[in-house]
Structure formats: structure tokens, C-alpha cells
Amino acid sequence: MKIRILSMFLTVALLTVPLVACGKTAETDSFDGIYEDEEYVETDEDVVVVGFSQIGAESDWRKVNTESMKETFANAEGYELIVDDAQQKQSNQITAIRRFIQQEVDYIVLAPVTEDGWDTVLGEARDAHIPVIIVDRMVDANNSLFTCWVGSDFLLESKKVTSWMNKYFTMQGIDGSEINIANIQGTYGASSQIGRTSGLSQAVRDNGWNFLGAECGEYTQARGREIMAQFLNKYRDINVVYCENDNEAFGAIEAIEAAGRKAGNNIKDGEIMVVSFDGVSDEALDKAGEGKIACIGECNPLHGPRVLEIIENLEAGITPNKFEYVDESIYSGEDRITTISVDGQSYYVTVLNK
Secondary structure (H helix, E strand, C coil), rough: CCCCCCCCCCCCCCCCCCCCCCCCCCCCCCCCEEEEEEEEEECCCCCCEEEEECCCCCHHHHHHHHHHHHHHCCCCCEEEEEECCCCCHHHHHHHHHHHHHCCCCEEECCCCCCCCCHHHHHHHHHCCCCEEEEEECCCCCCCCHHHEEECCCCHHHHHHHHHHHHHHHHHCCCHHHHHHHEECCCCCHHHHHHHHHHHHHHHHHHHEEEEEEECCCCCCCCHHHHHHHHHHHHCCCCCEEEEEEEEHHHHHHHHHHCCCCCCCCCCCCCCCCEEECCCHHHHHHHHHHHHHHHEEECCCCCCCHHHHHHHHHCCCCCCCEEEEEEECCCCEEECCCCCCECCCCCEEEEECCC
């Protein structure tokens, strides 16, 4: 039986805290168990321990994603989940993974901050024979360094949103040359940022839109508000802002309204169209229904059940698919657009009540 060294407040809070070491000391003999809140707790040798390195809590999406993991494993018999909050720092994630390896967890789940820089630490996990499951964003590493990945197709998300935009502009008789768009990007180097930015760049080229500029919003409302205020001062003719998550969009709407402008679809009358991604909060869906956000590309955060299913299959000796994309929709309060087409395939639009 492995000796487990688990973090304090196990599966209860997203906290990075010093670990309480367990093992043979001058005062105690060796044992099999863990300490929880400095109290010795017996562990079952059949318990499967999962270490989860989460990016942080920078957005509504991230919080829902964390809760999905915590709730899933709290309700699953025979599992213990250790959650480590990296506070948006890759160095903290690398430290957490090495701690998980020392703890001899059974599985490591990683939601990576960025794509690059994982080869060494993932190699250490492979050498320790600990399967690594990547969730949400991808890693730019040899496929042999991780067991599988589950998450969203961020480029497809972008293509859906930009297809909706182009269909709306065409329906309104707005020529591509009249579109003056700026981009509030996500965290640089993240798969979500790369895919959503790439999709916008392609749409700008294909549709003849005028691209004004881009700044990193770090997926936060505060930065979204700050950047949008800068855009309004710099680009007097801006009529579309492409936000790479809902929190950035909330901040952008605040800045638009603070400047005496209106967030809405009627850009011919001076409104500024806001589009975004995620669609996990009531606030985001309400704003889409009201028309303050023109459309939202869904990014499904409920990875907990998927990760549990992967682990159960691995425990049963079943090899999972290397890459597993989740199904996602697109939301809008515009009831005249019910379908869009991307690369020859049609997708339904979930129309929200106003």
C-alpha cells in the first residue's frame, strides 16, 4: 500500500497550502494513512487518489470547471481528489505535479495554463508510471507524455461565432468593409486563445472585415473593461468587439456604457456588437437574451464526469481515445438565425428568450 501525503482541506477548497508530511519520524513509527487538518486518518488501500492541477479561478468558466471535478469525485465511491490552485502560474503547476508524483497519486489531471513547457515534468510523471489526463487546454508535447486529453475545439468555437456574425451582417445588408472589429484576447499561449484568435483572423481575411487591433484581457472582467476603454479612445469607428470569454465581455460592456455608448446588434445606429465565449453563467445568457452580447460560443466546463469515466476505464484496463472533443452549442437572442454553417456542416443555434 502506498503512503499518501495529501494536502490539507482535501477536496474542500481551492487552496495552495503547505503539505503535512507523513512518514517515519523520531516520534512515530511508519504507517499507512494521511493527515487531514493535522489529524491522522486511516486510508483504504482501494482508494484511488487523483491529483488535479487547476489553473486558478480567473473566470466563471474556471470556477464551474473546478466544481464539476470536486462534485464528481466527492460523489464517487472509492476516490479521493486533491485540488491545487496554480493562481494562473505555470511554475505553480509544475511544482504541484512534482508534489503529486512524490505523493504517489494514482492519476494526475492537468488543466494547463499554456501549451508550451511541459515536456520535463510530464516525463517525470511518465517515469513514475502515473497516467496524466489533460483537460480543457492542450499541451504542446509528445503524445507519449500524457494518457489522453478531453476538452473543447476552440477553433471550431470561433468558426461558429464568426459564421453567425457574417450571417447577421449579410442579413442586415452590412458590407464587410463596414465592420471595424477589435479583439480582447485570452491568456497568451493558451489553447483557447490560440484557437479563438486564429478563427477570428481567418474570418477577417475571408469576409473583408477591418481589424483594428488586439490586446490581452487575461480572461478577466477587470482587464476586459480596461482594454475596452482603451479601444474606445483609440478607435473612434469601432463597432464590433470580439471577446474571448464572457468575463472579458462583461468588462467591455461596462466600458461601453460608461462611455455613453450602447452594446447591441444595431451597429448601423452606432451600437457596438459584443461577441464572446463560454456561456456558463446566468449573467452571460441573460445578456445574450437581452442583446447586449450578440452571440456566445459555448465552451462546456463539465469535465468531472468525463475524467471519472476515463479513470474508471483505465482501472478496468480499457484504453481511452487519445483526444476527446466535447459537444458544444452557440447561443444568441437573435431569433432570425437558427442555424449556421461551418466547413460545410450545419449547426443549430440555441435561441434565448429576450
